[in-house]
Amino acid sequence: MKNIFLVLLLFIVIFITVLSLYPRVTTEYMYTTVAIETPFKNLENILDTQIEIIKSQAIITEALQELNISSKKIAYIQQAVFVKRVKKSSILKIYISKQATPQAKNILNSIATVYTTHYNQESTKSQLVLSNIIDNKLEIVEQSIKELALRLEKFREENHYIVTTTVAKNKVSTLDTLHKRLLKITIELDILKRLSKQLHTNKNIDKLLVSGIYSSKERENKILEESIRQLQQSIIQMKILLGDYTKEYPEVIKLKRKILELKSITLTIIKNNQKSYHQEKRLLKEYIKKERVFIEKIPSSDRVVSSLKEQLYSKRKLYNTLLEKKLNLTLKQTKSSRAYIVDKATEGSYDLSLDIFSFLLFLL
8 A cells, every 4th residue: 555655656756747848848950951061170170160150149149130130139049059060971950839929930040051051151251362472483483484484485586596416305395295295294193192191081982073183194093093983883882871771681791891991992003103214213313314414414595594494394383383283272172171951940840849748758
């Protein structure tokens, strides 16, 4: 009898507690979803910052102004809004209680629109600053190239310059060709180095532009492209499977092994290509050294022309490097640094409520 009384008393206490909590337990929340793409590694810190920006007074004030809602409600709306990261992705969900305001849906969508616009504008500004710096350097280098070219042409005209012998002329031409080939090898080695680093760090492997990685060795290029293409397909397949299954699912484990194997094969191909290029580069440098020894023996006018040509080569090399940086920056601006709305809030709210009877059973 005593035990029955205690159980009954416990049930009454729990029932009263649940009734007091019921408004909070059954609160329904609407949400909108925002995705952020960034080329930077510290995603967690970036998203923490973005969560605070979304909830900031500046964003909410502008969102309410868009809807002609009184600024007196800013503090109230700011407290009613909260943001959560979806698992370990770069997707953020912005929530607001349906009971908070009759305009919950419109407020959410306005916050998302204002925030994504703000993010993209700030991203574009920072990219533009860097782009302007590169443009200024390009302008300076381009001017230097023009001045050197004019000096070379002027020297030829004033000195009635003609290479003294056919052999000397051929040597100067050969040296110029060797320098161009050396520049191409240096660029291609740099591309392979960055590609290898990207594979080692697992950074955006599935977003690599496979076609035309480098071009001077057609056969090696096709082998590398095919290896990376197979690797990308396997990574995409695993991402799709992980959407429905855990990491312990047999097909996921099988794909993971295949990805590791393909990465190893791709890195080996890159390493072999690098070895081939380094060997060619070493031979080219030796050849260039021998050609310079010969040029030192030809008349001074020829040496002046050769010197001006080498300066032009260095400036053009710098110009090409800056152009490559400009291209990479443009690709980042158009593909990586952006925020966009995935799902807008609708009347069908996301239900965070618990059924009161389920809650009672859970407590019992």
